[in-house]
Every structure is written in C-alpha cells, then in structure tokens.
Amino acid sequence: MSRIFLVDDHTMVREGLRSVLEKAGHQVVGEDADPAHALTVLSQLAPDVLLLDLNLNGSSGLMLLLELQRRNLMLPTIVLTMSAHPHQVSEALRMGALGYVLKGASSRELLQAIETVRQGQRFLGEGVVALRHDGADLLALDDPLSQLTTRERQIMEQVARGQTSAAIAKQLNLSPKTVETYRSRLMRKLGVDNLPGLVRFAMQCGMLQGET
CATH class of the missing domain: 3.40.50.2300 (Response regulator)
Incomplete structure (x- = not known):
C-alpha cells in the first residue's frame, strides 16, 4: 500500500x-x-x-x-x-x-x-x-543524466570526487542524512550498486574531466 x-x-x-x-x-x-x-x-x-x-x-x-x-x-x-x-x-x-x-x-x-x-x-x-x-x-x-535533478547532479559530482557526506552536507547546507538519501536514490536511478560504480559512471559521463 x-x-x-x-x-x-x-x-x-x-x-x-x-x-x-x-x-x-x-x-x-x-x-x-x-x-x-x-x-x-x-x-x-x-x-x-x-x-x-x-x-x-x-x-x-x-x-x-x-x-x-x-x-x-x-x-x-x-x-x-x-x-x-x-x-x-x-x-x-x-x-x-x-x-x-x-x-x-x-x-x-x-x-x-x-x-x-x-x-x-x-x-x-x-x-x-x-x-x-x-x-x-x-x-x-x-x-x-537527464533523469537527475540539479541537486542530484551536484551531489553525484561531489561523491565522485571523494567528498564525504558530512563535507557535502556542509557545502550544500544539507544534513548528512539528506545527502545519504540522495546518494542512495542516485544509485537506484543509475543502476549502480556501489561507490566505485558511481565514480565510473561519472567519469563515463564526463563529469570529472577537470580532474587530474
């Protein structure tokens, strides 16, 4: 129900x-x-x-x-x-x-x-x-990426760059729990099972092109 x-x-x-x-x-x-x-x-x-x-x-x-x-x-x-x-x-x-x-x-x-x-x-x-x-x-x-909201894209990029939930929460003025919820929702939407999978997805989409 x-x-x-x-x-x-x-x-x-x-x-x-x-x-x-x-x-x-x-x-x-x-x-x-x-x-x-x-x-x-x-x-x-x-x-x-x-x-x-x-x-x-x-x-x-x-x-x-x-x-x-x-x-x-x-x-x-x-x-x-x-x-x-x-x-x-x-x-x-x-x-x-x-x-x-x-x-x-x-x-x-x-x-x-x-x-x-x-x-x-x-x-x-x-x-x-x-x-x-x-x-x-x-x-x-x-x-x-079209299925992601602006906030989800922001969080995905920061997670892929290695930022912790606490750091992302502070940067975006959210609670760590909210960031964790976003991260779980991202993984469901994109069909990835873990953090390395999310990082790979971000790289494939060109979200980390500026990283060295």
Missing part, C-alpha cells in the same frame, strides 16, 4: 483517481487544487507518491516541482496530465518528476507507475514512449 497525495484542479478527476487508487489498496492521504497550498500540506504529510497535473487554474505544476526540489522534499512524483509535448516531458523530468503518464492511460498503467517510482525508478507511460515513434525529439530522455 502506498500513501498518495493528489494535486489536480478538477474535482471529478480527483474523485475518479481516489476511487481507482483505494480499490487497488492504496491510501489517498490528501488532495488539493492549489499548488501553493499543496506545498505546505506535502511538507507535513510526506506521502509516498505525489500525483500531479501540470495545468492548475492558470498555475503550473512545474513550479510546484521546482519548489519541492528547492526545499529538498524528495517526493516520488508522477505527472498525470493531458499533454505529452516533448519539451514539457523533458522539463518535468529535469525538475524531479520520476514518472509521466497521460490521463488517457489505463488504471493498470497508472498503478504500475506508482510501484515503479516508489522504487526510485523512472516510468514513462505508453503515450509518452509513443512520441519516439512519431519522430519527436526525445533524445534528452535517453541521456542518463
């Missing part, structure tokens, strides 16, 4: 999602139509998964993603929206979303997305993957 929070400005959509999720054994711990208010509630509830629409009464779910990232609230987030524009997908993933699913998807696909992002893995719905077959420019999504 996952504790899930919904952010969508359509009441009927939230009601439908709640019905599907609760029938599957998940718990909807809260819902909101206002991203600003949702931010306050999310910091208190710390749900397992956030389901987020991008178009919210003239506001943007991307701004909520950005603020969550700024506050180091590492909530596994699935963007659940009508739009599948390649640029919008890339931006959502760059701002920290782990999943992107279209509202026309099946309940089965959504439930699969929830299980996947809870494990720290990316999930792209069938409607998003289909963009590749339509000739859309989704090269950025194939870049392994």
Whole structure:
C-alpha cells in the first residue's frame, strides 16, 4: 500500500483517481487544487507518491516541482496530465518528476507507475514512449543524466570526487542524512550498486574531466 497525495484542479478527476487508487489498496492521504497550498500540506504529510497535473487554474505544476526540489522534499512524483509535448516531458523530468503518464492511460498503467517510482525508478507511460515513434525529439530522455535533478547532479559530482557526506552536507547546507538519501536514490536511478560504480559512471559521463 502506498500513501498518495493528489494535486489536480478538477474535482471529478480527483474523485475518479481516489476511487481507482483505494480499490487497488492504496491510501489517498490528501488532495488539493492549489499548488501553493499543496506545498505546505506535502511538507507535513510526506506521502509516498505525489500525483500531479501540470495545468492548475492558470498555475503550473512545474513550479510546484521546482519548489519541492528547492526545499529538498524528495517526493516520488508522477505527472498525470493531458499533454505529452516533448519539451514539457523533458522539463518535468529535469525538475524531479520520476514518472509521466497521460490521463488517457489505463488504471493498470497508472498503478504500475506508482510501484515503479516508489522504487526510485523512472516510468514513462505508453503515450509518452509513443512520441519516439512519431519522430519527436526525445533524445534528452535517453541521456542518463537527464533523469537527475540539479541537486542530484551536484551531489553525484561531489561523491565522485571523494567528498564525504558530512563535507557535502556542509557545502550544500544539507544534513548528512539528506545527502545519504540522495546518494542512495542516485544509485537506484543509475543502476549502480556501489561507490566505485558511481565514480565510473561519472567519469563515463564526463563529469570529472577537470580532474587530474
């Protein structure tokens, strides 16, 4: 069972999602139509998964993603929206979303997305993957670094340079525990099992080109 929070400005959509999720054994711990208010509630509830629409009464779910990232609230987030524009997908993933699913998807696909992002893995719905077959420019999504947030890249680079969690925490004004959480999430995302593997990955991606 996952504790899930919904952010969508359509009441009927939230009601439908709640019905599907609760029938599957998940718990909807809260819902909101206002991203600003949702931010306050999310910091208190710390749900397992956030389901987020991008178009919210003239506001943007991307701004909520950005603020969550700024506050180091590492909530596994699935963007659940009508739009599948390649640029919008890339931006959502760059701002920290782990999943992107279209509202026309099946309940089965959504439930699969929830299980996947809870494990720290990316999930792209069938409607998003289909963009590749339509000739859309989704090269950025194939870049392994594209799935990392700005903060994750910062921490990955410092870990690869041999910095301790305490040193990284001091430099980035985080707690050592938060740095450890980021490091574990990095390894899950990139499919590496240990620190040497993370260093090798960083070198292969050119992150340590300035090192001698």
